[in-house]
Amino acid sequence: MTAMTMAGALNAGLRRALTDDEKVVLMGEDIGRLGGVYRVTDGLQAEFGERRVMDTPLAESGILGTAVGLAYAGYRPVVEIQFDGFVYPAFDQIVSQVAKMHARTGGRVRLPITIRIPVGGGIGAAEHHSESPEAYFAHTAGLRVVSVATPQDACTVLRQAIASDDPVVFFEPKRRYHVKGEVDDALALDAALPLGEARVAREGDQVTLIAWGGMTGVALDAAEAAADEGVSIEVIDLRSLSPVDYDTVTASVRRTGRVVIAQEGPREAGIASEIAAVVTERCFAFLEHAPVRVTGHDVPYPPAKLEKHHLPDLDRLLYGVDQVLDRAGVNA
Amino acid sequence: MTAMTMAGALNAGLRRALTDDEKVVLMGEDIGRLGGVYRVTDGLQAEFGERRVMDTPLAESGILGTAVGLAYAGYRPVVEIQFDGFVYPAFDQIVSQVAKMHARTGGRVRLPITIRIPVGGGIGAAEHHSESPEAYFAHTAGLRVVSVATPQDACTVLRQAIASDDPVVFFEPKRRYHVKGEVDDALALDAALPLGEARVAREGDQVTLIAWGGMTGVALDAAEAAADEGVSIEVIDLRSLSPVDYDTVTASVRRTGRVVIAQEGPREAGIASEIAAVVTERCFAFLEHAPVRVTGHDVPYPPAKLEKHHLPDLDRLLYGVDQVLDRAGVNA
Amino acid sequence: MPKTIQLLDEHGVRTASKHYDPLVADLDADALAGLYEDMVVIRRIDTEATALQRQGELALWPPLLGQEAAQIGSGRALRADDFVFSSYRENGVAYCRGVAPVDLLRVWRGVTASGWDPYEVGMATPQVIIGAQSLHATGYALGMQNDGSDAVAIAYIGDGAMSEGDVNEAMVFAATFQAPVIFFCQNNQYAISEPVSLQTRVPLADRPAGFGIPAVRVDGNDVLAVMAVTRESLQRARRGDGPSFIEAITYRMGPHTTADDPTRYRDAAELDEWRGRDPLARLRTLLETMGAFGPELEERAAARADAVAAELRAGIVAVPDPAPLSVFANVYAEPHPELDRQRDAYARYLEGFAS
């Protein structure tokens, strides 16, 4: 175990993947010589060479499309999209090719592509640098979607994503890049929690609070604050957004009867909407209150000085908890 | 009133929009000389000339991006995407430009662009010709999303969409193109049901069945069949998918206590998920059963011979009705 | 205006070329007869498929009529370990790769999204999204380069595809990494109803130079010239000299697909003009001039075509419809509990009807 930032843990995970499987190649803008704008690929081109760690031309559809071809030829491309807001030019290749190829070819062609996307806000960035596009990919059959909250998961889940024979969209919350944690970067992948399973990050019995990525830390802080006031919150770090690990989720909700879902991204047709719908379907008889979604507003991501009024923070999560607990006066 | 197919009604609506406002321009692949693969723009280039009805190069991002520029210059572009599956190359321009420009510029730049998309399956088509991408756009703040079910709405709502100062994604269910209905193509736009409002297509009091576009007809058939068995279904033709007219929806659900949502597209993080979540939030105390979603599966759209096993049909809607009515044995 | 390379003119006269002749010097009368047979057979497959569509056995068919030389000339130039990334119209190329005739039709019957195993024949599932495959070919070529193989990837694109961002990005990537890839553009003059003049005001073969990619323009109805330029591009790629671009000038004699009505956008005179440039007729004339076209060849070609046609008809109607639950198959390579749940629920639903 070593103390690492999340960025460092991702770097360690990539290094291990490159070492373990010579078919792994990294592709992206500024990931080679520069080591990525967040230094996640720092040193890897020097270590593994320009063919394994490729600086690509500035064209996202081009990156994904060539990754499809490389995967067709037996490679395992790990693509970096520089910022969340720059994934849309590659949307067609992701939705029409990456997601559909395995089904299209009756399982003959596998595209084990990992698409790394720094995600979300809270970092005071310029336009298009704080998007939360998870739902677009969760709505797209054929993709797996994950989002990590801790350095250990960053390292291990990334390695699992790369090892998976399915395409995986891998979200890295930017606001957590510099947060440290203990990491075992050599953890045996089958000893780790499997890709696709959620983690109960904190146990509790009055309210289930579901979060992922950048919201997990906020959710844990909220749970801590609520505990001070005598409210016991169970925090689930979802990790996998598609598929969601509903065994873990519904087991918790059946106990608590109350669920709050925290999401950075816009609300309408988001991941939280899906979870609210499924939880209602599967736990209707257990629910004391409708699932409460605490989300970003349905607005384009605002300028930096306004983001605190967009992103769910500790207070807004606690407000959501109050709502789900039917505390007087707060229901909208 | 004249009897027209939906395709004819759209054509009539476009003709009127072109006549009423000289800033309206039509753009798309094969829309001019050919009149569109569904003949929706038949005769319009001959009537209004090549500058108003433009055959464009084969590049969807190019079409949307130039439409943005035309709108910047005061035009009202009406863009045709030839088939639903070909909208993704334009996704970046739609999500990062069309949707965000008004907010970005503090309201100084308006982009009154209408994006017409033939949508959905049930027509035995090849891959990428039967997609239901509505949710991607509903999840995108800054867009309005509509889907029409009748020839009259096709004509009127299209004219309203074109007249709207907001960008509108306008879905045309392909399976309804050739279905006829009475149309008044000169209907005063302010006399018509406003853009954004839902229509109660059939009244009923036991179950609320929500549908739009290609599913509306199926829902009405299902309601008719259910009536034969003594079950009274209220069918809501949503028309506007973003925003949803929740006044109409919740008024109905508060009466029936039971809601089924019919959707062609894949389930996860879809429009139906959003509606289920919102209805649960706003009508929790009235619900006798969790909202039931009857949707396409979370799979890439299957080959034509399998589509009947993907698309919700009358039987599947009735099965959903049975579920929401707690009829023994059907709950999954 | 780039010169259009031609080795066999529209009257079937062999024109000499110092540069290109050596590239097809190995093609003796037998080999030429083979190319002729190929063209006869794929024309017949195409005609049969069109007929099968009219009879309701296929939902749709995109005819290649008129493009036989472009497809056979290039397709027969490839090695087994090369890899083709094509669009929907390249049934002639697929035939060259060894795809069984019935497999060409499966997709169009609506029973599957992929008629064959790409790895078995070295040809990807034909692409419907215009231009997307050009990037796949480029990426595949990068893989070959990494492997140290001298295999080549070839992307078939249309004149319309040249306007899509993907094709242009593919040229950027191919040039930067000197990928062993060929962009083979069949300029059949139309993208559905849109004439190529709507996509470009200069020859398409002028485009690649600005990306640093050598390009040639070839008479796409001249099977010899097509083979010569394809071989030259293959050699370039194999020796590590990077990508090439070929613009094959041809004409889509039929409709865009069986759902299209080309009389709405083009006139009979144009069609007549191109009828005079038929790729089969001119090779037949050459063979006749060489004394190599006799009743034997004619009959052999006809017999092969008849056999394939019969195989096609018998085969396609015998193709079973897919099983209902296969709608859930192969979405993922690894287990997916939520999709399994949907499948099981649907299975139970279906069982409800059985009982």
Next chain:
Amino acid sequence: MPKTIQLLDEHGVRTASKHYDPLVADLDADALAGLYEDMVVIRRIDTEATALQRQGELALWPPLLGQEAAQIGSGRALRADDFVFSSYRENGVAYCRGVAPVDLLRVWRGVTASGWDPYEVGMATPQVIIGAQSLHATGYALGMQNDGSDAVAIAYIGDGAMSEGDVNEAMVFAATFQAPVIFFCQNNQYAISEPVSLQTRVPLADRPAGFGIPAVRVDGNDVLAVMAVTRESLQRARRGDGPSFIEAITYRMGPHTTADDPTRYRDAAELDEWRGRDPLARLRTLLETMGAFGPELEERAAARADAVAAELRAGIVAVPDPAPLSVFANVYAEPHPELDRQRDAYARYLEGFAS
């Protein structure tokens, strides 16, 4: 290799050009002094903004240091009714359009997504999505064409942007419709850390010919040459002869943005080489040679720069933070009950804290 057009070499020597001289013949000593002043002022704005970022008043800043001639030479060639679609680095162009210095900084302070009213100055909100604006410019130009106006749209793009599909599609559309648009590419040698050699192996100015668009390569540090070629392209567009492409060879002397560390990817020698090609120094030398550079001009320029710097500092710190509920503003032009509901709920939530 296309010739690089130059009228003022790096030593400040005026080189004659039969073709281009007439295009700048009107530039007398006063006009040249004006261009010099402009460059001094925008360099100062850039330096000040960089300093303000270091001091925490701005979140980020993308310096244009080294690109002054490319931006002033082209920006000053435009007419008031022309329209600019730029990227984030074109603050010099914005200055030419009449954007108030403080307005240049607003976006980078994080208080707004748009520093000015595009219609007031004829310049769109700078675009962050690489290449997207090239299509907007093309569409705007189509609008001008429809209007019967002779106004021109100009898209500023970088060397990196040339790889994006959008820029290539923009060239397709511009060529097909002969839109009155100029693609002005500042090749500053880098896209963040990536040298232009990663985007192309041939000069970028070679690209447009293959789309049917005339192109020139110009010394981007030579304000005269930049103005000459821009004027030529404007004339072409105004007289209805369609699009043009200009590649201005320049260098980004500073980091990509204040968040970047260019020492990780380029060496000091390269920087030194380009320091010798400074756009201001050479114009100053020319003015000196003409006897037009005296203390008066020097002081006037310095005074203007000082004034602008002072205005900038005072202005930017005085900019108020946006009101909380403005997060919901202007998402739609027309009423939107669901968003209103979200806004009202959030307002009530905020009120809860007040009480």
